[in-house]
Amino acid sequence: MIWRYRLTLIILLLTFCLVVARLFYWQVVKASELSLLGQSQYGKIIKVLPQRGEIKTSDNFPIVANKISYLIFSNPKEIKDKNKISLLLSKILNTKESSMSAQLFLDRFWVPLKTGLTTKEKENIEKLSLPGIGFEKQFTRYYPEASMAAHLLGFVGKDEAGQDKGYFGIEGYYDRLLKGKGGIAVQIHDALGRPILSRTNQNSKETKGSNLILNINRSIQFIVEEKLKKGIEQYGASGGLVGVMDPKTGNILALSSFPAFSLLDFQDYEQRLYKNPFISNLYEPGSTFKPLVMSAALNSKLVTPQTKCPVCAGPISVSGFDIRTWNNKYFKDNNMVGIIQHSDNVGMVFVAQKLGVDKMVSYLSAFGIGDLTGIDLQGEVSQPLPPKDSWYPVDLATKGFGQGISITAIELLSATSAIANKGVRMEPHVVGAVEDPNGKISKIPPKVLGKPISQETAKIMTEILVNAVNKGEASWAKIPGYRIAGKTGTASIPVKGRYDVNQTIASFIGFAPADNPKFVMVVILDRPTASIYGAETAAPIFFDIARDLMLYFGIAPSE
Amino acid sequence: MKKPTFLIIIIMFLIIALSLMRVIVSNNLSTAGITLLKLENRLNSYKIENTNLRERLLNFTSLSYISSESSQLGFVKNKTNFTLTKPLPLAIKQ
Numbered sequence: 001m002i003w004r005y006r007l008t009l010i011i012l013l014l015t016f017c018l019v020v021a022r023l024f025y026w027q028v029v030k031a032s033e034l035s036l037l038g039q040s041q042y043g044k045i046i047k048v049l050p051q052r053g054e055i056k057t058s059d060n061f062p063i064v065a066n067k068i069s070y071l072i073f074s075n076p077k078e079i080k081d082k083n084k085i086s087l088l089l090s091k092i093l094n095t096k097e098s099s100m101s102a103q104l105f106l107d108r109f110w111v112p113l114k115t116g117l118t119t120k121e122k123e124n125i126e127k128l129s130l131p132g133i134g135f136e137k138q139f140t141r142y143y144p145e146a147s148m149a150a151h152l153l154g155f156v157g158k159d160e161a162g163q164d165k166g167y168f169g170i171e172g173y174y175d176r177l178l179k180g181k182g183g184i185a186v187q188i189h190d191a192l193g194r195p196i197l198s199r200t201n202q203n204s205k206e207t208k209g210s211n212l213i214l215n216i217n218r219s220i221q222f223i224v225e226e227k228l229k230k231g232i233e234q235y236g237a238s239g240g241l242v243g244v245m246d247p248k249t250g251n252i253l254a255l256s257s258f259p260a261f262s263l264l265d266f267q268d269y270e271q272r273l274y275k276n277p278f279i280s281n282l283y284e285p286g287s288t289f290k291p292l293v294m295s296a297a298l299n300s301k302l303v304t305p306q307t308k309c310p311v312c313a314g315p316i317s318v319s320g321f322d323i324r325t326w327n328n329k330y331f332k333d334n335n336m337v338g339i340i341q342h343s344d345n346v347g348m349v350f351v352a353q354k355l356g357v358d359k360m361v362s363y364l365s366a367f368g369i370g371d372l373t374g375i376d377l378q379g380e381v382s383q384p385l386p387p388k389d390s391w392y393p394v395d396l397a398t399k400g401f402g403q404g405i406s407i408t409a410i411e412l413l414s415a416t417s418a419i420a421n422k423g424v425r426m427e428p429h430v431v432g433a434v435e436d437p438n439g440k441i442s443k444i445p446p447k448v449l450g451k452p453i454s455q456e457t458a459k460i461m462t463e464i465l466v467n468a469v470n471k472g473e474a475s476w477a478k479i480p481g482y483r484i485a486g487k488t489g490t491a492s493i494p495v496k497g498r499y500d501v502n503q504t505i506a507s508f509i510g511f512a513p514a515d516n517p518k519f520v521m522v523v524i525l526d527r528p529t530a531s532i533y534g535a536e537t538a539a540p541i542f543f544d545i546a547r548d549l550m551l552y553f554g555i556a557p558s559e
Numbered sequence: 560m561k562k563p564t565f566l567i568i569i570i571m572f573l574i575i576a577l578s579l580m581r582v583i584v585s586n587n588l589s590t591a592g593i594t595l596l597k598l599e600n601r602l603n604s605y606k607i608e609n610t611n612l613r614e615r616l617l618n619f620t621s622l623s624y625i626s627s628e629s630s631q632l633g634f635v636k637n638k639t640n641f642t643l644t645k646p647l648p649l650a651i652k653q
Contacts, residue, residue, distance in 0.1 A: 061621075067614045068607055119611055137607075144617035222622045556642040 050180025051139050053209030055153060055170060057218040058432065064153055064171075067142040070117040070135045072125065076104050078132030085130060089113065092125060116140060143263050149221055150260040151276035152430065154378065157266075168274050170212065170430060172378030177434060180209040211435040215251035220244060223548045224254040228523075231541035232258055236529035237506075241278050241409050242545065244521045247417035247511060249446040250426030252375070253519060279380040282406035286491025287326075287343045287534070288509045288522070289402030291461060292415055293351055294340060296363035299457040302354045305464060308333045309347045316346045318397040323349055326490060341468045343488065345401040352400025357391045360399065366452035367415035368425060374449070375410055375428040382408060402491060403499075409524055412509060417520045418451075419465070420485070420511035423458040425449045466514045473535035474508065477543045481557025482550060485517075486510025486542065488534040493527070503527050506534040508542040518553050521545065 026034070055064035072093070079085050086101040093100070093114050103111050115138065117125075122135050141156050154169025166175035224242045232240045244254040257277050261269035275281070297303045313332040315324045325345050331338055339347030352360060364370060370385035383406045386395070398404035410428060418425035427447040435441045453461070465485035469478050474488050489507035492499035506528050511520035521542060528537040618624060 062617060065614070065617060066610075068610050119607060142614060142617075144614075144621040146621075146623055148623070218622060222626070551637075551640060 051208045052141070052156065052164060052180060053178040053211045053435075055178075055212045055214065057214050057216050057221070059218055060213065061144075061218055063143070063145050063148065063214075063216075063218065065142045065144060066139040068119060069115065069138050069140045070119070070122045071115045071138055072113045072117055072122070073134055073136060074104060074111050074113055075109055075132040075134070076106055076111055077109060079104060080131070085133075088128070088130070089125075089133075092121075093117075141263070145218070145222075147260060147262050147264075148218075148225060149216065149255065150263050151257050151274075151278070152216070152255045152377065153263065155263050155266045155274075168378050169276060170214075170377060173376050174212055174431065178209045178212065180437075181207045208437040210437065212431050213433040213435060213441070214430055215246075215249075215253065215432040216255070216430065217253045219552060220549065221254040221256065223552070224545055225256045227541055227545045227548075228256050229258060231523075231537070231544075232525065235506075235525060235531065235537040237525040237527060237537070239277070239526040240541075241524045241526075242521065242541070243278055243409055243413045244519050244545075244549075245413055245417055245428060247420035247426065247517050247520045250414075250417070250428045251432060251446070252428055252430045255430070275379055276377060278409045279375060279377055280408070282381065282383055282408060283505050283524070284405060284491045284494070285402040285407055285412055286489040286505065286507065287402055288412060288416075288487050288489035288507050289405070289407075290340060290343070290348050290400075291419060291465060291487050291509075292364070292367050292369070293348060293355070293360070293400050294336060294464070295419060295453050295457055295461045296359065296367075297351045297355050298336070298460055299363070299453040300355065300359055302359075303336055303351060305336050305460060308335055309339060309344070309350045311350050312339070312344060312347050314346075316349050316397075318349065319392060319394045321394050321397075323397060337464050337467055340464050340487065341472050343468075343472065348401040349397040352396050353393075355400075357388050357396055360396060361385055361388050361391075363452060366425075366450055367418060368449060369405075369407055369411055369415060371411075373410050373414045373428050374447075375414075376430050380408070380410065382411060402489065409522055413520060413522045414449075415452075416509050416511070416522070418453065419458050419461050420517040420520045421458070422455040423453040424451050462514050465510070469510065473533070474539035474543075477535075477540045479543055479547050479550070481559050482512060482546075482555070483514040483558055484510055484512040484543075484546060485514040486539075488539055490532060490534045502532065504532040504534075506532065506537045508534050508538040510542060510546070512546055512550070513555055513558060515558070518555065519549060521549075 051066055054062040054066065056062045072089075074085075076082065082104045083101065086104045087097055089095075090097040090100040095114060100113065103113055117135070125133065126135075143153075152169050154167055154171035154173075156164050156171055157167050159165040164179060166172045166178060171178065224244060228240050228242045231237070239258055241257040242254065243252070243256075245252050255276075255278055259273060261273045266274065294303075298305070310333075312330060312334040314330050315322045317323070323345055326343060329342070330346065331342060331344065334342065334344055334347050336347075336351070338344070339351070355363070364385060370382060372380050372382050385405075395404055414425060414428050425448070427449050429444060429446070431444060433441050433443045462485050465487060466483050468488075469475065469484050469486045472488065474486070478484060487509055489505070489509070491505045491507070492501055493503045493505060494500075495503065505524060505526060507522065507524040509520070509522040511517040523538045523542045523545070525534075525538050525541070531537055
C-alpha cells in the first residue's frame with residue numbers, strides 16, 4: 001500500500017518539476033523573444049517629432065519659428081469608393097483630380113496625399129469622417145516677418161533621405177545645431193487597443209534643436225530693407241546690397257540684398273537667387289577701396305596728409321595705359337586729403353606706387369582682402385590676391401583705386417571697420433548666442449582678427465573721410481549736424497575684357513558718428529540707370545538709412 | 560488547534576487575500592490606460608492650440624504687420640526731431 005502513495009508522490013513531484021522547467025524555459029530563456037513578439041503585436045510605435053531650433057533676432061523675437069502642419073495620407077486598401085473620395089479630396093485640397101486618383105489607386109497601405117495642411121483644414125476634413133484617411137503631425141518653418149533677411153536666413157529643404165536640412169545662410173551654416181533628433185517610443189496596447197499604463201518605453205531620446213539668437217537688430221533690418229527697396233526702384237538698379245556692422249564687436253546688425261526670394265516658396269524661384277550676394281558675389285569695389293590703400297601708405301609713413309602729389313596735374317600713363325580721374329578734372333599738387341576728397345585716381349596711382357607691391361600685398365592681406373572673413377553664413381567666397389611676382393605695374397596702379405581687384409562686400413565692410421575701430425579688425429558675426437534645448441544660453445564672444453593699422457593712422461584716416469563727406473561729391477546728401485566718415489565708389493563693370501563705362505557698381509561706405517562709431521555701413525547698387533555715380537545713388541540711400549539709425553540709437557548732432 | 564492546521568489556514572488566507580489584491584490592482588491599471596490616453600489627447604490638443612496662438616501672436620507683433628496697420632490707421636513717419644542735450648564740449652587748447 002505504501003508504495004502506491006510513494007509512486008503517486010513521485011509522479012506528482014515529477015510533473016511539478018516538468019512544469020517548473022517549462023516555465024523557466026518560457027519566462028527566462030525565451031523572455032526577450034516573447035517580449036519583442038508582444039511589442040510587435042500589441043505595441044504602437046510613436047514617432048517623437050524633432051522640433052528644429054528657432055532663429056531669433058537680438059530682441060528675442062523669433063524671425064524663424066515652427067508651426068504645426070499636417071500631412072494627409074490614405075490607406076487605399078480601406079477605401080471602397082476611390083473615385084468619389086478622390087473627387088472630394090481634390091476639391092478640398094485644391095489639387096488635380098487625376099493626381100489624387102492616381103495616388104488612391106496605388107496598391108499600398110500608406111500613400112501621402114499632401115503636406116502643409118493647417119489645423120483648420122485638417123479639422124474640416126476630419127469632420128467628413130472619410131474612411132482610410134489619416135493625418136500625421138509635422139513641424140514646418142514659419143516666418144513671422146515674411147521674407148525679411150531671406151538671404152541671411154537661408155531655407156529648409158530636404159536631403160536625399162527626405163529629412164529636413166538647412167541650405168544657405170544661417171539655416172545651412174548652423175544646420176547641425178538647429179536640427180533636433182527624433183526619438184521613438186513604444187506603447188503597449190491591450191487587445192481592444194487601449195494603452196497599458198505600465199508599458200510605455202522610450203527606446204531613444206528625442207531632443208529639440210538649439211535656438212539661435214542673432215546679433216541682427218530687427219528694427220535696423222526693417223529700416224534697411226525698406227530704404228534699399230525704395231532706392232533700387234528710385235535709381236532703376238538691377239539689385240542692391242546693404243550691410244550694417246558694429247565695428248567694435250563685429251556684430252552684424254543688418255544684412256539685406258535684392259532681388260531676393262520668398263522663404264516659404266523658395267522652390268518657385270531661380271536657384272541663382274539663393275546665394276547671398278553680400279558674401280558670395282565678387283565685384284570690383286572702385287573708389288571705396290581707396291581708404292584702405294591710403295591707410296596703408298599713411299601707416300607706413302610713406303605719405304602724410306599734407307604730402308603733395310607731384311603727378312596729379314593731368315592723366316598718368318602706366319605701361320602704355322592712360323589713367324584718368326572720373327570727371328577728367330585734375331588738381332595740381334593735390335595732397336592726400338584732397339585725393340580722397342576728389343576721389344582722384346591719379347593721386348591713388350601715386351600712393352600705390354609709393355607703397356610698392358610688397359607693402360600693398362602685405363597691408364591688403366592684413367585688412368583681410370583676398371581671404372575669407374569667417375562670417376558664420378554658408379556660401380562665403382573670396383578671391384585670393386595674385387602672388388607678388390605676377391603683379392605688373394598697371395596692376396599696382398589700378399588696384400590703388402579699386403579696379404582690377406575683386407572682393408566681396410563683406411570683405412570691404414570688415415576691412416573698413418578696422419578704420420572705424422581704432423585700427424582693430426573684428427570678425428563679422430551674425431549669431432550672438434546659442435540657446436540649448438534646456439534653456440542654457442552660450443554667448444559667442446567677439447573675435448579680434450588683427451590690427452592692420454595703428455590707432456593714430458585710423459584717427460587720421462577717419463578725419464580724411466569726414467572731410468570727404470563734408471566737401472566731396474556726396475556732400476549734398478549728408479546729414480547736417482553729424483560727423484560721418486565715408487567714401488563714394490563708382491566702379492566700371494568689366495564686360496568681355498573691357499570696362500563698360502555706362503554700367504557701374506555704385507557704392508558708398510561709411511561709419512558714424514565718426515568720433516565713436518556705432519555702426520559701419522556699406523550700400524552697393526548694381527547697375528543703377530538713373531545715374532551711374534555712387535555720389536548720386538548709393539550715397540543718398542546711405543544717408544537716408546543713417547538718419548534713421550541716428551534716431552534709433554539716440555545720437556544727438558555734434559555740430 | 561494544532562500548529563500545522565493553523566499554518567495552513569493562514570497560508571490559504573494569504574493566498575486568497577493576495578489574489579483579491581491582484582485582481583483589484585490589475586483592474587485599476589487596465590482603466591488607467593484609458594485615462595492616460597485621454598490626458599495625452601488633452602495635452603496634445605493644448606500644445607497644438609498653444610502653438611497656433613503663438614503663431615498668431617507673432618504675426619500681430621511682427622514689424623511688417625505693425626507698419627502696415629499703423630499706416631492704415633494714419634500714423635506717419637517722424638520727420639522732425641529735436642535734442643534736449645548737447646554733447647559735451649571738447650577741451651581745446653586756445
